[in-house]
Amino acid sequence: MRPIKARISVGAMAHNLRVARRHAGAARVFAVVKANAYGHGLSRARRAMAAADGFAVLTLEEAANLRLMGVEQPILLLEGLFGADEIATCAELDLWPVLHHAAQLDWLQQLPPSRPLQIFLKFDSGMHRLGFPLDGHAAIVERVRALPGVAGITLMTHFAQADEAAGVAWQLHPFLREMAGHGLQWTSANSAALLRYPETQGGWVRPGLMLYGASPFTDTSADQLGLKPAMTLQSELIGVQALQPGEGVGYGQLFRADRAMRVGIVACGYADGYPRHAPTGTPVLVNGRASRTLGRVSMDMLCVDLSDSPDAGIGTPVVLWGDGMPVDAVAAAAGTSSYELLCALAARVPVEETE
Ligand SMILES: *Cc1c(COP(=O)(O)O)cnc(C)c1O
Numbered sequence: 001m002r003p004i005k006a007r008i009s010v011g012a013m014a015h016n017l018r019v020a021r022r023h024a025g026a027a028r029v030f031a032v033v034k035a036n037a038y039g040h041g042l043s044r045a046r047r048a049m050a051a052a053d054g055f056a057v058l059t060l061e062e063a064a065n066l067r068l069m070g071v072e073q074p075i076l077l078l079e080g081l082f083g084a085d086e087i088a089t090c091a092e093l094d095l096w097p098v099l100h101h102a103a104q105l106d107w108l109q110q111l112p113p114s115r116p117l118q119i120f121l122k123f124d125s126g127m128h129r130l131g132f133p134l135d136g137h138a139a140i141v142e143r144v145r146a147l148p149g150v151a152g153i154t155l156m157t158h159f160a161q162a163d164e165a166a167g168v169a170w171q172l173h174p175f176l177r178e179m180a181g182h183g184l185q186w187t188s189a190n191s192a193a194l195l196r197y198p199e200t201q202g203g204w205v206r207p208g209l210m211l212y213g214a215s216p217f218t219d220t221s222a223d224q225l226g227l228k229p230a231m232t233l234q235s236e237l238i239g240v241q242a243l244q245p246g247e248g249v250g251y252g253q254l255f256r257a258d259r260a261m262r263v264g265i266v267a268c269g270y271a272d273g274y275p276r277h278a279p280t281g282t283p284v285l286v287n288g289r290a291s292r293t294l295g296r297v298s299m300d301m302l303c304v305d306l307s308d309s310p311d312a313g314i315g316t317p318v319v320l321w322g323d324g325m326p327v328d329a330v331a332a333a334a335g336t337s338s339y340e341l342l343c344a345l346a347a348r349v350p351v352e353e354t355e
Contacts, residue, residue: 003236003315004267004349007322008040011355012213012228013048019226020207023194027201028053030076032190032208034062039273039345040212040230043069044353048230049211054096056206060086063095076120076206079130080104084111091115091149098122098156099144100130108147116151119144120187123179125171127160134178141182154203155179155186162192163216168200192216195225214338215328222326231342232322233274233349236315237286239265240306248295249303255280255295262306266318269300273344274320278302278334285319287312 020029031052037045042062046055046069054074057063060082063075080098081087084107090097091113099105100122121144124131132140144153157175159168172188179186185203191210193200196217209215213229215222222229243249243257264286270276274297282293286309294303306312321327327338334341 002267003238004272005234005352006345006349007232007234007352007354008044009228009230009232009354010044010048012230013040013045013211014051016211016213016227016230017049017052020191020194020205020210023198024205025198025201027187027189027203027205030054030056030074030187030204030206031211032056032078032206033066034058034078034208035343038208038212038339039342041351042066045211046071054204056208060089060095064089064093067093074118080120080122081107083107087111087113090117096120098130100132102132105140105143105147108149112148116149118152118154119150120154120156122156122158123175125157125175127158127171129158129160131157134174137178138181141184153182153184155182155184157186157188159188159190159193159200162190162197162200163218168193168197172197172200190216209339212342214326214342218332222328229322229327231327231345233268233272233320233345234322235266235268235318235320237264237304237312237318238267238301238314240313241265250295251298252296255303262310262312263294264304264306264309264312264316264318266302266304266320267300268302268318268320269298271299271346272349273341273346274302275330275334275336275341275344277336278330282333283325283329285325287316287318288324290325 031049033045033055034057056076075095077097081104096118098120122131162168187202187204189200189205191207194205194207213227241263243261248256268274276297291305319325321330331338331341
């Protein structure tokens with residue numbers, strides 16, 4: 001059997017949820033499990049984080065799957081209704097939709113749900129992606145209050161730069177100032193805001209990335225945040241080559257040896273979810289020791305430097321990311337984010353669930 005696998009730890013997710021809860025103060029915690037729980041498996045994440053106060057997903061299908069699995073906690077639909085036809089299912093399964101544009105309000109007006117829904121009303125405080133504009137909020141809140149079938153309203157916004165130096169104040173303060181008069185609870189925090197800005201807590205927090213043991217920050221590691229990696233992508237060497245000075249390895253011969261050296265061929269490529277754009281020098285663990293990738297990543301294989309691993313041969317274990325090799329470090333070297341790497345784990349990679 002091809003030696004690649006992803007080991008996914010339910011204990012790490014449970015631990016990371018406890019870290020999130022410590023940061024959440026009195027706020028309740030939605031575990032964000034969209035995108036197949038950031039690549040970790042919806043069902044597995046649900047079991048690992050059964051202690052969450054609620055779950056947040058993108059689609060009706062994910063929400064319905066969670067209900068089938070026996071989830072009784074609130075389920076938030078982060079982008080709300082994609083069509084009027086979804087209202088009936090929201091009522092049936094007691095799902096909490098985000099409302100962020102006027103057509104969604106029209107749908108609810110025309111097709112009131114068979115039982116009242118908890119609504120999350122999203123305002124755009126500066127990200128300029130989804131949400132009603134902050135000015136004019138009074139009329140929107142009034143309209144939603146008056147809709148048939150609304151059981152309660154939570155005000156919501158989302159931060160564009162919680163993980164950067166610019167921070168959250170420029171969005172949070174206008175949001176809270178405008179919302180103050182409504183006497184409603186609110187939610188704003190993603191992982192970065194939850195970890196760094198306690199003033200973003202509100203009534204609910206919405207961590208995603210941190211639950212999987214990655215850091216949203218470039219200047220603070222997951223380890224420093226007390227998080228444990230939930231996914232370890234590992235494989236083995238399936239080839240070893242001796243390069244002479246001037247010889248290259250892989251497509252395009254992008255890496256050329258300047259001395260005699262051994263290189264290892266790892267059974268892992270971009271069709272497994274490893275980033276094709278990872279350049280020479282991307283960190284990797286070979287037999288527990290830090291090494292680097294060499295040359296271009298191919299579909300099913302990549303090359304690593306064996307200069308410091310004279311004993312390495314066929315079958316030597318390699319960790320691409322996870323235990324001992326932060327996914328954040330690989331993402332940084334490859335010019336992407338740990339979000340993308342975790343979500344992109346390919347379906348063809350066998351998953352082994354661990355404690
Ligand atoms: C994905 C998402 C989150 C979680 O963000 P992380 O950065 O992964 O913690 C929170 N809120 C909304 C609206 C989201 O779409």
